[in-house]
Amino acid sequence: MLMSLSLDDVRRIAKLARIAVTDTELAATQQQLNKIFTLIEEMRAVDTTGIAPMAHAQDVHLRLRDDVATAPDRRDAFQAIAPAVENGLYLVPKVIE
Amino acid sequence: MIEKSLKQLSGMLAAKDVSAVELATEYLGRIKANAALNAFIAIDEAKTLAQAQAADAARAAGNAGALTGIPVAHKDIFCQQGWVASCGSKMLENFVAPYNAHVIEQCDAAGLVTLGRTNMDEFAMGSSNENSAFGAVLNPWDRKAVPGGSSGGSAAAVAARLAPIATGTDTGGSIRQPASFCGVTGIKPTYGIVSRFGMIAYASSLDQGGPFGKSAEDCALLLNVMAGFDERDATSLQHAKEDYARDLDAPLAGLRIGLPREYFAEGLAADVAAAIDAAIAEYKKLGATVVDISLPNTRLAIPSYYVIAPAEASSNLSRFDGVRYGHRAADYDGLTEMYEKSRAEGFGWEVKRRILTGTYVLSHGYYDAYYLQAQKIRRIIADDFQRAFADCDLIMGPVAPGTAWNLGDKNADPVAMYLEDIYTLGVNLAGLPGMSVPAGFDTAGRPIGLQIIGNYFAEAKMLNAAHRFQQATDWHQKAPAL
Numbered sequence: 001m002l003m004s005l006s007l008d009d010v011r012r013i014a015k016l017a018r019i020a021v022t023d024t025e026l027a028a029t030q031q032q033l034n035k036i037f038t039l040i041e042e043m044r045a046v047d048t049t050g051i052a053p054m055a056h057a058q059d060v061h062l063r064l065r066d067d068v069a070t071a072p073d074r075r076d077a078f079q080a081i082a083p084a085v086e087n088g089l090y091l092v093p094k095v096i097e
Numbered sequence: 098m099i100e101k102s103l104k105q106l107s108g109m110l111a112a113k114d115v116s117a118v119e120l121a122t123e124y125l126g127r128i129k130a131n132a133a134l135n136a137f138i139a140i141d142e143a144k145t146l147a148q149a150q151a152a153d154a155a156r157a158a159g160n161a162g163a164l165t166g167i168p169v170a171h172k173d174i175f176c177q178q179g180w181v182a183s184c185g186s187k188m189l190e191n192f193v194a195p196y197n198a199h200v201i202e203q204c205d206a207a208g209l210v211t212l213g214r215t216n217m218d219e220f221a222m223g224s225s226n227e228n229s230a231f232g233a234v235l236n237p238w239d240r241k242a243v244p245g246g247s248s249g250g251s252a253a254a255v256a257a258r259l260a261p262i263a264t265g266t267d268t269g270g271s272i273r274q275p276a277s278f279c280g281v282t283g284i285k286p287t288y289g290i291v292s293r294f295g296m297i298a299y300a301s302s303l304d305q306g307g308p309f310g311k312s313a314e315d316c317a318l319l320l321n322v323m324a325g326f327d328e329r330d331a332t333s334l335q336h337a338k339e340d341y342a343r344d345l346d347a348p349l350a351g352l353r354i355g356l357p358r359e360y361f362a363e364g365l366a367a368d369v370a371a372a373i374d375a376a377i378a379e380y381k382k383l384g385a386t387v388v389d390i391s392l393p394n395t396r397l398a399i400p401s402y403y404v405i406a407p408a409e410a411s412s413n414l415s416r417f418d419g420v421r422y423g424h425r426a427a428d429y430d431g432l433t434e435m436y437e438k439s440r441a442e443g444f445g446w447e448v449k450r451r452i453l454t455g456t457y458v459l460s461h462g463y464y465d466a467y468y469l470q471a472q473k474i475r476r477i478i479a480d481d482f483q484r485a486f487a488d489c490d491l492i493m494g495p496v497a498p499g500t501a502w503n504l505g506d507k508n509a510d511p512v513a514m515y516l517e518d519i520y521t522l523g524v525n526l527a528g529l530p531g532m533s534v535p536a537g538f539d540t541a542g543r544p545i546g547l548q549i550i551g552n553y554f555a556e557a558k559m560l561n562a563a564h565r566f567q568q569a570t571d572w573h574q575k576a577p578a579l
Binding site for chain 1: 192193195196287288289302328331332334335396397399400401403404411415418419420425431432433434435436437438440441444449450452453454456457458460466467469470471472473474475476477479510511512515527528529553
């Protein structure tokens with residue numbers, strides 16, 4: 001049986017997902033997620049012993065190709081849409097703390 | 098002109114009865130005159146007319162293909178160089194794609210002329226189009242009604258004759274359900290037939306592009322353009338190029354149609370059931386026979402899908418963090434807050450809910466109980482379809498339990514909307530092709546779609562069945578009064 005998600009659970013999931021959820025949004029989010037998990041719970045009781053998980057309908061395997069560079073040089077196009085560039089570099093907020 | 102088939106338009110272009118520029122101008126005018134439908138997120142007349150002029154020049158130089166100069170509307174999920182690809186999200190409202198999706202490359206190479214970018218549920222998550230950051234699309238048949246989703250803009254555009262054909266994507270029903278709600282034809286091909294390269298990812302193991310048109314014949318011609326192996330998509334199938342229009346006129350005598358009893362059970366609206374029964378009666382007249390089949394785990398497709406799709410979404414959408422892609426919050430204190438605020442501001446609530454759901458089911462200690470269990474049920478559902486296809490050639494039934502609901506009706510309860518996907522999700526989980534064909538109207542005048550499901554690579558057979566139905570009926574020729 002599903003344990004309902006507590007407000008702390010929702011805070012923890014939001015933290016893992018890197019999505020800020022304000023205190024005023026928290027209760028509604030909890031309620032909706034619990035509804036979704038009640039729906040999902042219908043699947044947990046099904047006996048799936050011996051059944052292989054299915055990831056792709058055709059059970060294809062990753063193709064191998066020759067180890068040669070194929071990507072064209074699109075540097076100018078990518079520089080053009082970046083929020084900030086300088087001397088051909090991409091300027092981003094400080095990401096190492 | 099707007100009621101002409103692609104074949105007729107192609108003939109008119111070849112005979113110089115109309116130019117690509119004239120066609121594009123006509124449709125741009127209709128798009129602007131019907132802007133209230135909100136079917137398009139963006140148009141760019143200069144770009145469209147330049148592409149139309151190039152198409153006319155190619156034709157004058159003797160370099161035209163059959164579809165050179167035909168206008169098309171593209172779902173805002175496909176990256177298209179020089180156009181904003183917002184995916185219906187504030188997160189990407191300023192993202193100008195620096196390259197073309199494989200689908201766009203092929204449409205451009207065929208000489209199709211882009212009319213604009215159609216509205217959609219944010220990141221293709223939704224069944225009503227109300228989750229778009231750019232406002233809901235109105236159903237052209239009844240502006241109080243939703244057009245369906247997530248490809249609601251494409252379906253509404255074809256229904257309102259704002260475009261002769263349009264592209265879409267279908268992860269859990271996002272081509273078939275809006276096609277049904279808007280009274281147009283749409284097909285989701287076998288998973289792997291249309292490349293996902295440049296198609297902004299929602300749930301990668303389920304996402305599949307496909308066409309919308311006024312008829313099965315038009316869908317077959319656009320699918321011919323969209324389909325094809327592409328080495329840049331790791332799940333693209335090395336399947337020989339097909340002409341999906343090759344069997345359109347084949348007789349249906351002896352066709353065995355499977356009717357899954359679970360698709361006609363409790364919950365199906367009476368007028369939808371009546372329209373589907375009438376369509377089946379028409380198929381019997383055309384020589385088909387009917388077989389009672391069972392897809393016993395139909396209901397389990399809902400929980401299985403709503404684990405797998407959010408799990409994959411939570412992974413795919415992690416790239417929208419304010420640095421690598423997307424909206425960045427203006428004020429923040431430190432790296433974590435920058436991510437959290439950027440994502441909170443950039444995503445709408447349905448997207449957030451699915452990311453949170455996916456994050457939870459993939460988190461430590463829950464993977465086996467949720468994601469692995471859902472993938473096992475996925476196998477059970479796919480096996481059910483294979484057992485059914487031992488006794489029939491095509492499966493038919495409703496696309497959805499009801500017709501288009503009123504705008505706002507199901508917004509408060511996301512689960513109520515998820516339950517509406519019951520007849521479409523299994524097809525995506527199994528990777529099968531499915532389509533929607535106009536088959537009537539409910540008592541309020543809202544369209545009803547017949548779903549046709551085929552086995553893997555049965556697109557030509559499905560389009561054949563849909564085309565013969567459309568030769569015998571005129572539901573697909575009905576257009577809303579604007």
